[in-house]
Amino acid sequence: MAWRGVFAIGVLTLVTVWLGWQGMLGFYIHPRYNLFTLVMAAIGVSLMAIAFFVPTKGHSHAGHKHAKGHSIMEWLSLGLVAVVVTIALVLPPTTLSSYTAENRSFGTVATSPAADAIDVESTTSGFENLTVRDWASLLIQTQDPSFFRGKPFSALGTITDSGDPDVFFLTRFVVTCCAVDAQPVSIPVYYPGWSDEFAVDSWVTVNGGFQVLPQIAEPGNLAVVPGDTVEEEVPREPYLF
Secondary structure (H helix, E strand, O other), rough: OOOOHHHHHHHHHHHHHHHHHHHOOHOOOOOHHHHHHHHHHHHHHHHHHHHHHHHOOOOOOOOOOHHHHHHHHHHHHHHHHHHHHHHHHHHHOOOHHHHHOOOOOOOHHHHOOOOOOOOOOOOOOHHOOOOOHHHHHHHHHHHHHHHHHEEEEEEEEEEEEEEEEEEEEEEEOOOEEEEOOEEEEEEEEEOOOOHOOOOOOOOOEEEEEEEEEEOOOOHHHHEEEEEEEEEOOOOOOOOOO
């Protein structure tokens, strides 16, 4: 079973190619690495094919005890490959959850990593296309209610429990390289009884505007008051980059 390494690499590269074909690499890595990853996977598949067709010289082991131990390691390695393949093919790729957000220094907008300074005119023009990350950055830069007054809010994200039955966090993960380094950014949304209508980790689009709400404990007492909240399917690119 000297070919186990070739087999392992080949299977894992085939899974990578399959994920790329399905458009699901974005669940794991930044899109800028998609081409590089797929090219390397294709090279891996090619090398696997070459290895199968090029004959190798056999070799003998010094003793039965050594051969037995070697065989056990071979089967363990093949079992590990089988587990990885099963997870990749049987379990569908999913986005990071609210549990991950809560365990990555997630709490309020003020503690979320800021995007670069947003250069938007002081009119309502241009605000409709801002993401959760952009709004979180703006909230970190200023909590002056007059700045947000009259500016339309429309953003897609997942619902994360804030611990307040009247407020949920609209959350997105920001990825620098891959899902391992993803960091959550969030916006508080005032929606009394939200848990009766939406499940945690649901994808929703929230349309509305910011208001000062003295009864909530958010920075500047600012939260989005939605005009409507629409449940959505998981987007093709769930992370922000």
